[in-house]
Every structure is written in structure tokens, then in C-alpha cells.
Amino acid sequence: MEQLTAFILPAVIIGILLFGFFKGVPVFDTFIEGAKGGISTFFNLIPPILALIVMVSMLNASGALTVISRMLSPLTGVLGIPEEVTPLCLLSPLSGSGSTAMFEKILATYGPDSLVGRVASVIAGSTETTLYAVTVYFGAVGVKKTRHTLFASLFADMTSFVVAAFTVQLLFF
Amino acid sequence: MNYIWIALIVFSFISAIFTNNMQALSSSVISAGMDAVNLCVKLLGMLCLWNGLMNVAEKSGLTAKVGRLLSPILKLIFRDSKNNPAIINAISMNVTANLLGLGNAATPLGIEAMRRMQQENGHKDTASNDMVKFVVLNTAALHLVPTTVAVIRQSHNASNPMDIMPASWVTSAVALLVGITLAQLLQSQSNRKQSGVKGSRAKQRTKTVQKPSHAVRRLQEK
Numbered sequence A: 001m002e003q004l005t006a007f008i009l010p011a012v013i014i015g016i017l018l019f020g021f022f023k024g025v026p027v028f029d030t031f032i033e034g035a036k037g038g039i040s041t042f043f044n045l046i047p048p049i050l051a052l053i054v055m056v057s058m059l060n061a062s063g064a065l066t067v068i069s070r071m072l073s074p075l076t077g078v079l080g081i082p083e084e085v086t087p088l089c090l091l092s093p094l095s096g097s098g099s100t101a102m103f104e105k106i107l108a109t110y111g112p113d114s115l116v117g118r119v120a121s122v123i124a125g126s127t128e129t130t131l132y133a134v135t136v137y138f139g140a141v142g143v144k145k146t147r148h149t150l151f152a153s154l155f156a157d158m159t160s161f162v163v164a165a166f167t168v169q170l171l172f173f
Numbered sequence B: 001m002n003y004i005w006i007a008l009i010v011f012s013f014i015s016a017i018f019t020n021n022m023q024a025l026s027s028s029v030i031s032a033g034m035d036a037v038n039l040c041v042k043l044l045g046m047l048c049l050w051n052g053l054m055n056v057a058e059k060s061g062l063t064a065k066v067g068r069l070l071s072p073i074l075k076l077i078f079r080d081s082k083n084n085p086a087i088i089n090a091i092s093m094n095v096t097a098n099l100l101g102l103g104n105a106a107t108p109l110g111i112e113a114m115r116r117m118q119q120e121n122g123h124k125d126t127a128s129n130d131m132v133k134f135v136v137l138n139t140a141a142l143h144l145v146p147t148t149v150a151v152i153r154q155s156h157n158a159s160n161p162m163d164i165m166p167a168s169w170v171t172s173a174v175a176l177l178v179g180i181t182l183a184q185l186l187q188s189q190s191n192r193k194q195s196g197v198k199g200s201r202a203k204q205r206t207k208t209v210q211k212p213s214h215a216v217r218r219l220q221e222k
Helices: A002-024 A027-035 A039-061 A064-079 A081-089 A096-110 A117-126 A130-141 A151-171 B002-019 B022-059 B062-077 B085-099 B103-121 B131-138 B147-155 B165-195 B199-211 B213-222
Strands: none
Touching: A002 A027, A002 B022, A002 B062, A002 B103, A027 A039, A027 B022, A039 A064, A039 B002, A039 B022, A039 B103, A039 B165, A064 A081, A064 A151, A064 B002, A064 B131, A081 A096, A081 A117, A081 A151, A096 A117, A117 A151, A117 B147, A117 B165, A130 B103, A130 B131, A151 B131, A151 B147, A151 B165, B002 B022, B022 B062, B022 B085, B022 B103, B062 B085, B085 B103, B085 B131, B103 B131, B131 B165
8 A cells, every 4th residue: 555655756757757758858957947936936935935934823822712612512413414523624724744643542542433533534534734725825925815715725624524524424333 | 915915813812722732832932943954955956857857758748748738628617718728738747747746746747837827927926826726736636546545555554555546536526627617606705795896885895795613704805
């Protein structure tokens, strides 16, 4: 399983390079020329990422997430989301490393084949770090007004929490 | 983004007072600076690597091939960019990386797509319709095989680490559909807002035009 996963990345890289090579592209020079473009993007990205990370780590350290999940527990109950998964739902749009840690904690506490563990697995597998993606993509090109992006993507995230809880109950329990 | 940022920071501060976590909060701010730089440096390597590989793929015609493969679907979603193959190709590279579960590659490839959309964008500080849809697409996970999750499940001795796959597909698909549909539906509304008069008059008008709650309006105003 892990070995198969490990195959994908090198295979894709070699595929791209070999395809270029056989098409007569000067692979090395073309690579270097393209790679330079990454540097300017990098400088655009530092400030927005810093702003995001400061916010997320403050949220984490202050215990605010526990407070919010307690406040939300009536709502999540109605939607069929197990209470134990709420912290993961809150973290998953905010922080990739944070939600991975939370996911591991849930699996360790409740077991991967429990209802809670399964719902958490589906959520972890079908959501991305929304705020990070919005920050990085718009930050990289300098767009300030993101219009309805956040609303649409956070709504999609909420949808996936509800659908995850529903499908897991339907398929496994 | 403005509102969310300030609101969550203030909320953290208040929670820290009540939960007696001020010391932890204070040290988290300092370590956050370090974390941000670490993350950016990690990203720099990936940015350069994938920009380089993208350039090779572009020159060899590989991106055009991938683009042609995915363009029937992508042209349905990205209607404003459908006659711009450079954008469609870059988007399809990003989508392919996402499908393969190569998160590290998807971000740099996606940034390239954003840059191409920005070139066609009339208002440089405002997201175009296709940019919004593209980012929404990227905030929903598109993985064919949720490899990271399966590996973690395996490490916790799941009976079958991959058995969540069908549920995961359904969930991603529904969420993606909801996200893109919502992006499409809200598009004309936030367009109207933009073409409106700047300042308080425009704000007043959106207040009356828009039915959704305050929270919704605030989110849209970013």
C-alpha cells in the first residue's frame, strides 16, 4: 500500500521528463528556466501565509476550538455528525497539520473501524484546508477581493461533513 | 478574509482569558512566525520543482494532451476561459495532480493556472468568476485514492484501510457539486455588487438585494 503510493510521484516526474526528452526538448535547460518562476511567487506568498498561520496557531493555543465545538454541539447533533468529530470539522478548513493530528487522535481514541473513526476518515479524505488554499491561490496572484469564494467553499466543506456522516451510517452501520 | 481574520484572532484572545491559556497563546504567536517561514520554504522547493517540470511538460506538448483529455468537463465549469487553451491546460494539470493525490504538485500547478487567469482578469485586485470556481474546486478534495488517509488508517490497524473509499467519493463529489453550483449561482449577485457605486450607497443596495444572513454577506464582501 505505502509502496504503491510511493510510486506515483517519481513515476509522474520521470514520465514528464522522458516525454519531453523524446520530443526533443532540452530537458535540463527548460526545467531551470521554468523553476526560476517559482521564486517570485514565493515572495508573494510569505505575508499571507504568515497571517494565516498566526491566526490558526492562536486559535489552537487559546482553546477556542473546544469552546466553539461545545457551542456547536446542538447543531451538529441535528445534522447527524458525531460530536467527537466536531473538532476535526472545525480544524480541517483551517490547518492541514492540525487536522491530521486531530484525525490521528480520533483514530487512536475510538479506533479506525468505529463509526466516529470512519466518519473522521471520510472527512479527512474528502476535504482540503480551505483557508490555506484560498490564501495561497489568491495571495500568489495578488487578488484581494475574493468575492464569494469563501462562502462557497466553506459551504461545500459543511456539506461534506454532513454527507460523510450520512454515507458512513448508510454503508457501514 | 478581513472579517474572518480579525474575528478569529479576537475570539482566540477572549477564549484564552476564559480558559486560562494566555501563556500558551503568547508563545504560539512567536512560534507561528517560525512555522510560516518553514512552510514557505518547503513550498519554495515545490514551487520551483513543479514550475520547472511544468515548463518541460508545456514545451513537449504534454500539457496540451492532458488538457484535451479533460477539456470537455473543464469547459463546462470554466466558461469564461473555455477559449483559452493555456488556462484550460494549466487547470487540467492541477486537476490531474489532485486526482493522483499529489498535493505538493497540485499547489504550484494551480498557482500557474491562477497566474494565467489573472492575465485575462480585468480587475487585478478582484477575483474573476473562473478564479473563484477554480479555488472552490481546489478546496474540495478530488483524490481518486485517499492515500494519506489510508496510510494513517493502516497505522491504526484498520481491518481494511481502503474500505472508506466509496463513501469518500460520494462525499467529495457531492461537496464539489455543491461548491461549484453555489459559486455559479452567487456569481451574478456579487457581479452586481461590484458594478454598483462604491461606498455606502452600494452597501445599502446589497443589503436590500441580498436575502442571505449577515454572516453570508460578510463572507461575500471579501
